Amino acid sequence: MNDRPVFIGTDVGASRTKLAVLDSDRRLVGYAVLKSGTDFTVTANNCLAMALKMADVTPGDIRHSVSTGYGRKNVEFSEATKTEISCHARGCYHYFPMAITIVDIGGQDNKVIKLDDQGRRLSFKMNRKCAAGTGAFLEEMALRLDIPLGEMNDLAVQSRNMERLGSFCTVFSGTEVLEKIRNGKKVPDIVKGLFYSVIRRVMEMDSLTAKVVMTGGVVAHNPYLVTMTEELIERDIQVAEYPQLTGAVGAALYAMDAKL
Amino acid sequence: MAEEKEVKRLKIKATAQMGKIMADYFYELDAAAKDQSKPIAWCTSVGPAELLRAMGYLVHFPENHGAMLGATRMATDMIPEANAIGYTPTICSYLTADIGAYLKGVTPLSQAYKGIDSVPKPDVLVFNTNQCRDVQDWFSWYGDEFNVPVIGIHTHRGIKDVGEEHVTSVAEQIKNLIPTLEKVSGNKFDIDELKRVLALSRECSQLWQKVLFTAGTKPSPLTFFDGTIHMGPAVVLRGTQPAIDYYTLLLAELEERIKDHVAAVEGEKYRIYWEGMPVWGRLSTHSKLFAGLSANVLASTYCNSWIFSDFDENDPFKSMARAYTKLFIVRSDEAKQEYIKRMLEFFKVDGIVYHDAMTCPNNSNCRYGMAQRMEKETGIPSLIINGDLNDLRMLSDEQTKTNVEAFVEQLEEQRG
Numbered sequence: 001m002n003d004r005p006v007f008i009g010t011d012v013g014a015s016r017t018k019l020a021v022l023d024s025d026r027r028l029v030g031y032a033v034l035k036s037g038t039d040f041t042v043t044a045n046n047c048l049a050m051a052l053k054m055a056d057v058t059p060g061d062i063r064h065s066v067s068t069g070y071g072r073k074n075v076e077f078s079e080a081t082k083t084e085i086s087c088h089a090r091g092c093y094h095y096f097p098m099a100i101t102i103v104d105i106g107g108q109d110n111k112v113i114k115l116d117d118q119g120r121r122l123s124f125k126m127n128r129k130c131a132a133g134t135g136a137f138l139e140e141m142a143l144r145l146d147i148p149l150g151e152m153n154d155l156a157v158q159s160r161n162m163e164r165l166g167s168f169c170t171v172f173s174g175t176e177v178l179e180k181i182r183n184g185k186k187v188p189d190i191v192k193g194l195f196y197s198v199i200r201r202v203m204e205m206d207s208l209t210a211k212v213v214m215t216g217g218v219v220a221h222n223p224y225l226v227t228m229t230e231e232l233i234e235r236d237i238q239v240a241e242y243p244q245l246t247g248a249v250g251a252a253l254y255a256m257d258a259k260l
Numbered sequence: 261m262a263e264e265k266e267v268k269r270l271k272i273k274a275t276a277q278m279g280k281i282m283a284d285y286f287y288e289l290d291a292a293a294k295d296q297s298k299p300i301a302w303c304t305s306v307g308p309a310e311l312l313r314a315m316g317y318l319v320h321f322p323e324n325h326g327a328m329l330g331a332t333r334m335a336t337d338m339i340p341e342a343n344a345i346g347y348t349p350t351i352c353s354y355l356t357a358d359i360g361a362y363l364k365g366v367t368p369l370s371q372a373y374k375g376i377d378s379v380p381k382p383d384v385l386v387f388n389t390n391q392c393r394d395v396q397d398w399f400s401w402y403g404d405e406f407n408v409p410v411i412g413i414h415t416h417r418g419i420k421d422v423g424e425e426h427v428t429s430v431a432e433q434i435k436n437l438i439p440t441l442e443k444v445s446g447n448k449f450d451i452d453e454l455k456r457v458l459a460l461s462r463e464c465s466q467l468w469q470k471v472l473f474t475a476g477t478k479p480s481p482l483t484f485f486d487g488t489i490h491m492g493p494a495v496v497l498r499g500t501q502p503a504i505d506y507y508t509l510l511l512a513e514l515e516e517r518i519k520d521h522v523a524a525v526e527g528e529k530y531r532i533y534w535e536g537m538p539v540w541g542r543l544s545t546h547s548k549l550f551a552g553l554s555a556n557v558l559a560s561t562y563c564n565s566w567i568f569s570d571f572d573e574n575d576p577f578k579s580m581a582r583a584y585t586k587l588f589i590v591r592s593d594e595a596k597q598e599y600i601k602r603m604l605e606f607f608k609v610d611g612i613v614y615h616d617a618m619t620c621p622n623n624s625n626c627r628y629g630m631a632q633r634m635e636k637e638t639g640i641p642s643l644i645i646n647g648d649l650n651d652l653r654m655l656s657d658e659q660t661k662t663n664v665e666a667f668v669e670q671l672e673e674q675r676g
Contacts, residue, residue, distance in 0.1 A: 070658060070662070082669065083662050083665045083666040083669055084662065084666075085662070085666035085669070085670075086666060086669045086670075086673075109659070120673055120674065121669075121670045121673055121674075123635075123641070123670075124666060124670070125644075126659060126662070126663055128646045
C-alpha cells in the first residue's frame, strides 16, 4: 500500500453512480461506476471501496471528498456538495482547457454548459421535465424494440436508411416506433432515427458555439452518437477518455481546491 | 461553495393586521351573499374594481381564490375536475383550479375562515382581458352556472406605447359597463363616489409601490415571497381605507428595518429579480431554497403589477383606462424589456430568474427570446425554471433545486 493523499469525487446520477479518485497531481488513479439503484448511500460506499482498491490507497489517504448529482446529499463520506452543472464544467475544462460548450447526455437529464477560455461558466441549460433526448428515452425505446440497451450503438452503425421520428414526446415516439415495426422498417434504421432524435432534442436546448465537448453515460456507451452529432454540426467534437466520469472528476477537483 | 444552509428568514410583524383586514373582507362578502344585503360582483384582479366599489358592490376576485387554492396546495386535486369537463391541463390553472373547486364544492376559505362554506354567489361578473383571454372564458362559465350577466372590457394587447386611441377605447368600454351595473344593483352611478374610491385606490397603490421599493435598499428588508403574501390588500381591498392603513403600517415596519440595516435574508449576498408568476404551492420551499444560498429574490414584475400610478380622480375614466392598459402584461416585449431594465438597475440585481409557467403564457416572458436578449444587453445572468403557478404536476422540485443551486454557484464564480 502507498501512503499518498487522494481526493474523491462522487457523482450520484439518476441512473449510475460514478466515483473518481484523483492524486495530488490531478491524475485519475481509481474509479468506479455502478447502477445507482434504490439505496444511493450503499451504492456510493461500494463505489468508494472499488475505486480505492483500484487506486491502491486506503480510506485514511482521503484528504477531502465532494459529491454531486441528484443523490449528492446521500453520500456519507462526502464533506461538501456541488451541483452537477459545476462539476461537469470543472471536469471538462480539466481535460479541455479552452472555451468550450459541453453537451452532457445523462440517464435522466441533459445539460448544455458554456465556459469561457478561463473555465468560467457563461451559461447553462438543463432539459425540461421530460425524458425526450435523455438516456431514459433510449432505455424506453430499447424495451419497445426488444433489444438490449448495450446493442443500440452497433445497430445504429449498421443503418443504411435512417428512419426519422417526428415526435417530441417519448410516449408518442414509442407509438411511432411501433408503427415503423409494423411497416417492416429495419431495426438498425429505427435505432439510428432514435439517436438522431436524441441529438435534435439536445440541439434545441441551446446553440452549440465554440469547441464542443460531449460527456455522459449515453455518450460513453454510444460513441456513434458523437459521430452523428459531428456530421450534423459539421465540426469535430472532443470526448474525454472517460466521458461518464467527468462530473465525478470535477467534484474531485473541487475537493482538491478545498484542501490544497 | 454555494451550499444551501438553514437561514433565518425574518417574519413581518404587520402580518397579523393583514390577517384581520383580509378576514373582515371575506366575512363581509360571505354575510352579503347570505343575506343579500349588498350586490356582489366578481372582478378580474386588474379589472375595474374601483367602478364596482363606487356603485355599491362588494367585490370577489376569482384570481385571488385561485392563488389561495395554489398556496394551500389544493389546486392540483381540483384541476382534474375542470379537465374532465373540457378545460384542458395546459390552459390557465387558476381557471381550472377554481372551476374544479366549485365543481367539488370546496374552497380554501372554509379552512381559513370558520363559517364560510363557499365563495360568494355573484350578481354580475366583470372581466378585463388586459391579462389574457382566459378570464373571459372563466367568467363566462360562471355566468352560465349562476345565470347572471357577464360584461367586460377588451383591452388592446402587445402595445409598445399606450396611445390616446387605446385609452379612449378602454375608457368608453368602462363607461359602457355602467347601465348593466346600475340595473343589477339598483344603484345609480355617482361620479363623485367614483372619484372618492379612485383617490383611495391611488393612495393604496402609491403605498404599495413604496413598500415594494424598500427592496432597493442593500440589504433588502423585503423578499418577493413576502410580497406575494402582502399584496393581498392591494388586490382585493384597493379603493378602501383599511388597505391604506395596512400599507402605512407595513411601510413603517420596513423603513424601521432599513434604518437598523436589518436584512430579510440574513447575510444577503445575491440579489435576484423574479420574472413571472410565483409557484403558489412552493412559496415556502422556494423562499427557503434561495435564502439558504444567501440569495434574496427581492423584486418582481408580478408584485409590481398592482401599482397603478396613473389613477387620477380628476379624470376618472381615462386615468383608469390608462392605468389598466399601461400594465406590463399588456405591453410589447420591447416595452417589457425597458421596464425590466429599469427595475434591474433600481433593485441592484445580480441575476434574473424567469419562471416559465406551463399554463400561463401571458406571464411567461421567456418564450420569445427575452432572456437571451436581456442577458446580452445587460450582462446580467439569467435562469429559466419550468413550473406552474398552481398545477404541481407541471414541475420537478429536484430540477428546480439543482438549477437554482447551479445558478447561484455561477453568480459566486463570476463574482470571484
